[in-house]
Amino acid sequence: xxxxxxxxxxxxxxxxxxxxxxxxxxxxxxxxxxxxxxxxxxxxxxxxxxxxxxxxxxxxxxxxxxxxxxxxxxxxxxxxxxxxxxxxxxxxxxxxxxxxxxxxxxxxxxxxxxxxxxxxxxxxxxxxxxxxxxxxxxxxxxxxxxxxxxxxxxxxxxxxxxxxxxxxxxxxxxxxxxxxxxxxxxxxxxxxxxxxxxxxxxxxxxxxxxxxxxxxxxxxxxxxxxxxxxxxxxxxxxxxxxxxxxxxxxxxxxxxxxxxxxxxxxxxxxxxxxxxxxx
Amino acid sequence: xxxxxxxxxxxxxxxxxxxxxxxxxxxxxxxxxxxxxxxxxxxxxxxxxxxxxxxxxxxxxxxxxxxxxxxxxxxxxxxxxxxxxxxxxxxxxxxxxxxxxxxxxxxxxxxxxxxxxxxxxxxxxxxxxxxxxxxxxxxxxxxxxxxxxxxxxxxxxxxxxxxxxxxxxxxxxxxxxxxxxxxxxxxxxxxxxxxxxxxxxxxxxxxxxxxxxxxxxxxxxxxxxxxxxxxxxxxxxxxxxxxxxxxxxxxxxxxxxxxxxxxxxxxxxxxxxxxxxxxxxxxxxxxxxxxxxxxxxxxxxxxxxxxxxxxxxxxxxxxxxxxxxxxxxxxxxxxxxxxxxxxxxxxxxxxxxxxxxx
Numbered sequence: 001x002x003x004x005x006x007x008x009x010x011x012x013x014x015x016x017x018x019x020x021x022x023x024x025x026x027x028x029x030x031x032x033x034x035x036x037x038x039x040x041x042x043x044x045x046x047x048x049x050x051x052x053x054x055x056x057x058x059x060x061x062x063x064x065x066x067x068x069x070x071x072x073x074x075x076x077x078x079x080x081x082x083x084x085x086x087x088x089x090x091x092x093x094x095x096x097x098x099x100x101x102x103x104x105x106x107x108x109x110x111x112x113x114x115x116x117x118x119x120x121x122x123x124x125x126x127x128x129x130x131x132x133x134x135x136x137x138x139x140x141x142x143x144x145x146x147x148x149x150x151x152x153x154x155x156x157x158x159x160x161x162x163x164x165x166x167x168x169x170x171x172x173x174x175x176x177x178x179x180x181x182x183x184x185x186x187x188x189x190x191x192x193x194x195x196x197x198x199x200x201x202x203x204x205x206x207x208x209x210x211x212x213x214x215x216x217x218x219x220x221x222x223x224x225x226x227x228x229x230x231x232x233x234x235x236x237x238x239x240x241x242x243x244x245x246x247x248x249x250x251x252x253x254x255x256x257x258x259x260x261x262x263x264x265x266x267x268x269x270x271x272x273x274x275x276x277x278x279x
Numbered sequence: 280x281x282x283x284x285x286x287x288x289x290x291x292x293x294x295x296x297x298x299x300x301x302x303x304x305x306x307x308x309x310x311x312x313x314x315x316x317x318x319x320x321x322x323x324x325x326x327x328x329x330x331x332x333x334x335x336x337x338x339x340x341x342x343x344x345x346x347x348x349x350x351x352x353x354x355x356x357x358x359x360x361x362x363x364x365x366x367x368x369x370x371x372x373x374x375x376x377x378x379x380x381x382x383x384x385x386x387x388x389x390x391x392x393x394x395x396x397x398x399x400x401x402x403x404x405x406x407x408x409x410x411x412x413x414x415x416x417x418x419x420x421x422x423x424x425x426x427x428x429x430x431x432x433x434x435x436x437x438x439x440x441x442x443x444x445x446x447x448x449x450x451x452x453x454x455x456x457x458x459x460x461x462x463x464x465x466x467x468x469x470x471x472x473x474x475x476x477x478x479x480x481x482x483x484x485x486x487x488x489x490x491x492x493x494x495x496x497x498x499x500x501x502x503x504x505x506x507x508x509x510x511x512x513x514x515x516x517x518x519x520x521x522x523x524x525x526x527x528x529x530x531x532x533x534x535x536x537x538x539x540x541x542x543x544x545x546x547x548x549x550x551x552x553x554x555x556x557x558x559x560x561x562x563x564x565x566x567x568x569x570x571x572x573x574x575x576x577x578x579x580x581x582x583x584x585x586x587x588x589x590x591x592x593x594x595x596x597x598x599x600x601x602x603x604x605x606x607x608x609x610x611x612x613x614x615x616x617x618x619x620x621x622x623x624x625x626x627x628x629x630x631x632x633x634x635x636x637x
Binding site (some may be wrong): 075077095097098099100101105108112113114115116117121124125126127128130131133135138139140141145146147149151153154157188189207232272 | 291292293296478481482485486487489490491492495497499500501502503504505506507508512518527562
């Protein structure tokens with residue numbers, strides 16, 4: 001398979017990227033999504049797909065509807081029109097926690113950690129969809145519940161090692177600096193062992209070093225855990241470096257879709273970002 | 280012996296997540312248990328049991344229950360008195376309907392019935408939060424007290440409208456009724472406190488507790504990472520009400536012996552238990568005990584001091600007591616919103632470094 005250079009959609013059975021990563025078939029497909037709030041159209045007839053193993057970016061100016069799109073993907077909003085297909089099946093209307101159980105995790109633009117809990121507990125909470133003991137065995141604790149707790153603790157410790165946050169394991173997250181909170185939030189999302197990870201501006205408000213750290217974690221997550229990632233980001237340098245393909249939105253519409261290079265040279269995208277001369 | 284964690288290495292996750300990770304605390308816990316079970320039953324007298332220890336133990340159960348709901352799951356409730364009444368009346372009806380069944384089972388079943396009622400009144404929590412939920416639970420409080428007042432079936436058509444506990448025994452030792460001895464009252468309450476506190480601790484340290492706290496801290500994020508808000512909130516209501524129901528049953532059957540619903544389980548009771556968890560510490564099992572001890576001991580202490588020591592008239596002392604409690608609650612809310620439990624934690628942090636704080 002050749003690397004992706006052509007302008008139309010990549011081959012259905014996957015392709016190999018320039019840096020040698022294998023991208024599989026379609027994991028999530030958004031088909032003609034429209035989202036209205038009363039008279040306001042937040043998203044208008046947008047379709048795109050996310051391939052297995054891919055890092056997919058959604059960019060656009062402020063108010064373009066990116067976060068709304070992410071909320072549709074994570075099940076927080078139900079689209080007014082259109083279909084969401086996830087892993088070969090059309091998603092029926094369901095609650096956000098059911099979407100999470102299907103193997104989709106996300107982080108938030110404004111950190112949404114559980115402030116009263118420690119780093120460890122926050123990340124452990126990420127595994128709620130995987131912990132199965134009932135109320136009764138938890139009340140008794142000895143045996144099943146304790147065993148399960150230790151088992152999951154081991155996985156969580158792997159994530160803590162991976163994100164290099166061993167030292168703040170037992171610190172309440174409310175006390176942590178912003179950059180570390182972002183990292184803990186990524187950890188909480190990773191703890192669910194998601195098939196698809198949605199990141200809403202993972203680098204907002206970070207300095208260059210923190211951005212570099214975060215970029216490294218995102219690439220490693222994709223590479224080591226094989227997690228498919230969709231991210232919203234404003235830092236163009238980061239987006240162009242990290243992502244395999246980019247969707248560009250403006251005023252609720254899709255104005256571009258393709259590899260970073262294609263998007264960079266897209267007339268509509270340049271106009272949206274730099275403005276266009278009116279004569 | 281200094282209060283230190285040095286040299287106390289944890290080699291497994293089980294050891295790392297134990298309730299008392301520091302050896303000194305662990306010893307303290309075992310010593311407390313030994314005194315509570317091994318020494319106090321032999322020395323306790325009627326005055327101490329009725330004035331201090333038994334109400335403390337029963338309120339400890341109620342405040343653990345409310346703390347699960349309000350402190351851990353973040354759902355404010357002003358219906359504690361009403362739910363205690365459900366436990367008490369369920370226990371009364373069961374005691375009179377099934378005289379042969381052991382009282383311990385009846386108290387547990389009363390807790391179960393209260394859990395069901397609590398879940399029903401917890402349903403609005405799925406739609407409303409904060410103050411509005413508090414008002415909804417206050418409605419539960421008024422409704423339940425009204426119900427037990429107005430429907431004679433609940434008090435077995437007794438002329439006074441009161442319920443009074445018949446004598447029931449455990450291992451042929453009376454634990455309810457007028458012939459109960461102080462140590463028997465104490466011991467049965469202690470056993471319930473011990474078992475229920477242990478269960479509360481287990482639930483709050485495991486995945487159930489994390490779900491509750493996730494809902495408390497950020498409900499939307501909790502739902503998006505996979506917490507079912509309906510189940511988390513209702514389970515909090517159910518378990519909290521179970522605890523409160525058991526407390527109500529013990530309060531009526533073991534402590535009071537006879538009760539009139541408006542007097543024993545009125546709105547005041549709801550606020551009393553709420554003050555206990557606020558002063559003791561929201562989201563802490565230890566805080567529930569501390570708050571209960573504080574609110575039970577304070578009036579006794581003030582009364583002994585003012586009436587016994589200084590010779591004040593009783594009514595003046597009673598009013599002064601109300602003033603003191605009110606002032607203390609305001610002071611706590613401003614100075615230490617996390618209550619006695621937080622003071623305790625801070626003291627322990629300091630103690631770990633003492634005498635070389637730098």
